[in-house]
Amino acid sequence: MLVGDAAHAASPAAGQGASMALEDSVTLARCLRDLAAPRRAFEVYERLRWERVEALVEMSAGLGANRSVSANSFYAHHIEWNNPVQL
Numbered sequence: 001m002l003v004g005d006a007a008h009a010a011s012p013a014a015g016q017g018a019s020m021a022l023e024d025s026v027t028l029a030r031c032l033r034d035l036a037a038p039r040r041a042f043e044v045y046e047r048l049r050w051e052r053v054e055a056l057v058e059m060s061a062g063l064g065a066n067r068s069v070s071a072n073s074f075y076a077h078h079i080e081w082n083n084p085v086q087l
Helices: 017-034 038-064
Strands: none
Touching: 017 038
């Protein structure tokens, strides 16, 4: 299982490698906790992470190209551990 920088092709300018690895880990743990079949847990994990990861890659590309990027809302992400995974 790859998480963080190993899984997400973001520019180092974003400084989000460790944060994304933690988010990935918590989200995967929630999926494995709440979904009985491991295969389903991994599928749901990928679906849950896709939008945020794509936003990170896009934002980091803007930072790497010295473009103005508003990242405030990106850095304010919160994962609610106690909420069961639902799709």
